[in-house]
Amino acid sequence: MAGIKDVAAEAGLSVATVSRVLNGHPSVSEDARRRVTAAVERLGYRPNAVARSLRTDQTRTLGLVISDVMNPYFTELARSVEEEARALGYSVIIGNADERPDLQDHHVTTLLDRRIDGLLVSPTDGGSPGMLGAARAGTPMVFVDRWIPGVDVPVVRSDGRAAVRDLVAHLHTLGRRRLAIIAGPAATTTGRERVDAFREALAAHGLELPDAYIGQGDFQAGSGRRVTEGFLDLPEPPEVVFAADNLMALGALDAIRARGLRVPDDIGLAAFDDIPWFVHTDPPVTAVAQPVRDLGRAAVRALVDRIEGRPGESVTLPARLVVRRSCGEDDAGIESPSPVRRSTP
Amino acid sequence: MAGIKDVAAEAGLSVATVSRVLNGHPSVSEDARRRVTAAVERLGYRPNAVARSLRTDQTRTLGLVISDVMNPYFTELARSVEEEARALGYSVIIGNADERPDLQDHHVTTLLDRRIDGLLVSPTDGGSPGMLGAARAGTPMVFVDRWIPGVDVPVVRSDGRAAVRDLVAHLHTLGRRRLAIIAGPAATTTGRERVDAFREALAAHGLELPDAYIGQGDFQAGSGRRVTEGFLDLPEPPEVVFAADNLMALGALDAIRARGLRVPDDIGLAAFDDIPWFVHTDPPVTAVAQPVRDLGRAAVRALVDRIEGRPGESVTLPARLVVRRSCGEDDAGIESPSPVRRSTP
DNA sequence: ATCGTCCGTGTAATCGATTCCACGAGGAGG
DNA sequence: CCTCCTCGTGGAATCGATTACACGGACGAT
Numbered sequence: 001m002a003g004i005k006d007v008a009a010e011a012g013l014s015v016a017t018v019s020r021v022l023n024g025h026p027s028v029s030e031d032a033r034r035r036v037t038a039a040v041e042r043l044g045y046r047p048n049a050v051a052r053s054l055r056t057d058q059t060r061t062l063g064l065v066i067s068d069v070m071n072p073y074f075t076e077l078a079r080s081v082e083e084e085a086r087a088l089g090y091s092v093i094i095g096n097a098d099e100r101p102d103l104q105d106h107h108v109t110t111l112l113d114r115r116i117d118g119l120l121v122s123p124t125d126g127g128s129p130g131m132l133g134a135a136r137a138g139t140p141m142v143f144v145d146r147w148i149p150g151v152d153v154p155v156v157r158s159d160g161r162a163a164v165r166d167l168v169a170h171l172h173t174l175g176r177r178r179l180a181i182i183a184g185p186a187a188t189t190t191g192r193e194r195v196d197a198f199r200e201a202l203a204a205h206g207l208e209l210p211d212a213y214i215g216q217g218d219f220q221a222g223s224g225r226r227v228t229e230g231f232l233d234l235p236e237p238p239e240v241v242f243a244a245d246n247l248m249a250l251g252a253l254d255a256i257r258a259r260g261l262r263v264p265d266d267i268g269l270a271a272f273d274d275i276p277w278f279v280h281t282d283p284p285v286t287a288v289a290q291p292v293r294d295l296g297r298a299a300v301r302a303l304v305d306r307i308e309g310r311p312g313e314s315v316t317l318p319a320r321l322v323v324r325r326s327c328g329e330d331d332a333g334i335e336s337p338s339p340v341r342r343s344t345p
Numbered sequence: 346m347a348g349i350k351d352v353a354a355e356a357g358l359s360v361a362t363v364s365r366v367l368n369g370h371p372s373v374s375e376d377a378r379r380r381v382t383a384a385v386e387r388l389g390y391r392p393n394a395v396a397r398s399l400r401t402d403q404t405r406t407l408g409l410v411i412s413d414v415m416n417p418y419f420t421e422l423a424r425s426v427e428e429e430a431r432a433l434g435y436s437v438i439i440g441n442a443d444e445r446p447d448l449q450d451h452h453v454t455t456l457l458d459r460r461i462d463g464l465l466v467s468p469t470d471g472g473s474p475g476m477l478g479a480a481r482a483g484t485p486m487v488f489v490d491r492w493i494p495g496v497d498v499p500v501v502r503s504d505g506r507a508a509v510r511d512l513v514a515h516l517h518t519l520g521r522r523r524l525a526i527i528a529g530p531a532a533t534t535t536g537r538e539r540v541d542a543f544r545e546a547l548a549a550h551g552l553e554l555p556d557a558y559i560g561q562g563d564f565q566a567g568s569g570r571r572v573t574e575g576f577l578d579l580p581e582p583p584e585v586v587f588a589a590d591n592l593m594a595l596g597a598l599d600a601i602r603a604r605g606l607r608v609p610d611d612i613g614l615a616a617f618d619d620i621p622w623f624v625h626t627d628p629p630v631t632a633v634a635q636p637v638r639d640l641g642r643a644a645v646r647a648l649v650d651r652i653e654g655r656p657g658e659s660v661t662l663p664a665r666l667v668v669r670r671s672c673g674e675d676d677a678g679i680e681s682p683s684p685v686r687r688s689t690p
Numbered sequence: 691a692t693c694g695t696c697c698g699t700g701t702a703a704t705c706g707a708t709t710c711c712a713c714g715a716g717g718a719g720g
Numbered sequence: 721c722c723t724c725c726t727c728g729t730g731g732a733a734t735c736g737a738t739t740a741c742a743c744g745g746a747c748g749a750t
Contacts, residue, residue, distance in 0.1 A: 358729080358730085359729065359730045359731075360730090360731095361729070361730055361731080361732095362728080362729060362730075365728095365729090372726095372727060372728060372729090373728070373729090374727085374728060374729090377728075377729080396735090398735095399734095399735050399736065399737085400734075400735050401735085402735075
């Protein structure tokens with residue numbers, strides 16, 4: 001493969017001049033510029049990013065470590081992150097932690113070894129040692145969605161409080177009183193926050209959140225199923241189950257259907273994180289939607305700010321409630337097209 | 346950040362020896378090895394992958410360019426690719442082409458600039474110039490899922506012929522005769538092949554595939570909706586719509602529902618590419634399932650074979666039919682020709 | 691005419707690793 | 721005792737770029 005020396009030879013100039021042309025340095029004659037461009041064209045030369053990175057100590061690459069690629073929420077996040085990064089002239093390397101701290105560490109280490117310019121993390125857990133080390137070592141870093149308290153890193157996330165309040169209000173008008181939640185891992189901020197927001201919203205309506213109505217999940221479909229089964233076995237099962245993420249909602253749907261129960265008639269279902277598929281489930285699922293695209297964009301901008309020496313500030317964007325049919329028909333204007341509802345699994 | 350020189354100084358040895366220890370070179374004394382390890386530990390030293398890559402001319406990185414990250418099929422593929430690559434000591438950089446040849450080229454170019462060791466591609470289109478150039482230039486490369494005829498690159502894919510035959514047989518026993526297909530872009534191999542397989546299977550039952558029953562889609566949900574609307578507007582609409590990918594099936598479901606029609610009573614629906622969500626739609630969707638994990642694994646192995654100088658052969662794995670309820674209920678007890686039957690897990 | 695600037699260019703150092711080659715010590719064989 | 725190997729080690733070249741510094745020529749000011 002042709003190197004800069006070949007280009008220099010072909011153009012009859014020194015490598016320095018070639019490099020200057022390549023980088024748009026001002027003091028190059030028009031003639032030299034033309035000759036270099038021609039030579040580059042002729043040789044099909046492409047600068048070696050590895051060599052360039054070694055010299056300049058910057059890779060123009062961002063690392064993104066997420067907890068679960070198969071979760072549509074994170075997929076969309078990854079997509080918007082890549083888009084914004086590309087617009088800013090950066091590439092993105094994605095690491096999938098699969099909710100495993102050791103894998104998260106593996107990716108952080110690998111990314112750091114490659115000398116990425118900055119790191120975007122949605123921490124799996126309380127945070128893995130390698131990740132915390134990186135934060136302390138001063139690697140430009142930004143947390144997205146989830147974060148770790150006490151670590152001095154900007155956080156870009158969405159605040160679901162208002163939306164959860166709206167959700168509970170919605171459920172209340174529908175006459176639902178016994179509301180349960182499938183929580184995420186207590187080690188994650190999102191795991192705790194969503195429960196808190198839910199409990200608060202309940203309190204505003206004079207409702208309680210008994211321990212029996214708090215199920216411990218792990219953001220995976222399987223746990224949603226198990227927890228929901230537990231709920232259904234209760235002497236007084238809840239009237240609505242609120243899943244703290246979309247995968248667990250799916251599991252809940254499974255469990256409910258396996259019992260031969262109908263949503264929303266026998267039991268209601270709501271979820272945190274809206275995804276395209278919720279429109280197509282049976283029934284469509286009411287969900288709290290985060291502004292994922294904006295989150296991705298904001299996160300990249302904050303990180304690039306940090307990288308380029310600017311402050312890089314935390315951002316919190318509001319989530320909103322998307323009402324569908326899984327908690328019961330809304331009263332007024334909405335006429336239910338009410339197609340035949342099949343209940344047998 | 347500490348470099349190899351610092352380690353050498355700390356250990357009281359030369360950089361050469363440190364490097365040898367780091368790379369497990371045999372001729373190093375036990376004493377030196379210990380001192381280096383200790384120094385590395387003390388300094389928290391991590392080798393600079395950029396420098397190493399420059400010198401050794403290998404990055405131990407694979408590029409994966411897929412057509413659409415938001416498509417669960419590709420997400421799962423990406424995941425299994427990364428897993429296998431990691432097991433073999435490689436990292437993966439994913440590029441999302443979003444079904445756009447220009448973006449595909451952008452990613453191929455970027456990846457090549459970074460001197461990745463090999464490229465895994467699921468070509469968006471007839472192939473972009475940059476990608477074809479890379480193939481001709483001898484970059485180790487393997488096509489996954491889709492490929493480009495006439496280009497000398499191993500192909501790892503799944504053969505849906507048998508499964509499509511099973512599908513048509515299944516529909517036939519259900520009494521469905523007027524079968525339509527939403528095709529993918531003609532420029533993609535998968536776009537064409539699936540139509541061919543469908544037509545062939547139909548022929549085996551003495552059925553025809555009239556032009557009016559072939560809709561042109563682009564593997565996105567929107568096109569599935571449009572095409573399906575067209576089908577429904579026909580004087581004699583099809584009894585079953587077969588979508589050539591999962592996203593278009595979703596669009597079809599939308600269109601059908603918007604008309605107030607019921608699946609499968611009024612019209613049946615089947616899809617190519619099975620995804621977890623198909624279990625939860627209303628009704629669960631019958632689909633042709635590819636062995637995605639195995640495809641990812643095989644693709645990585647073929648690519649690494651090429652990289653390390655071994656042949657690297659093409660692989661074709663069979664897909665299988667997964668019968669659910671979207672084409673009509675099977676009468677209980679009656680054996681259906683379908684090899685696999687799956688209900689809610 | 692002389693001097694100082696500015697401009698375009700080239701030479702060479704540098705980034706952080708790997709690796710070829712040379713060298714000295716120590717052991718085996720004659 | 722001398723020679724020849726082997727082994728462990730270090731010096732220095734190298735990968736492909738960027739960039740500080742030096743240099744020569746043109747040109748404007750005095």
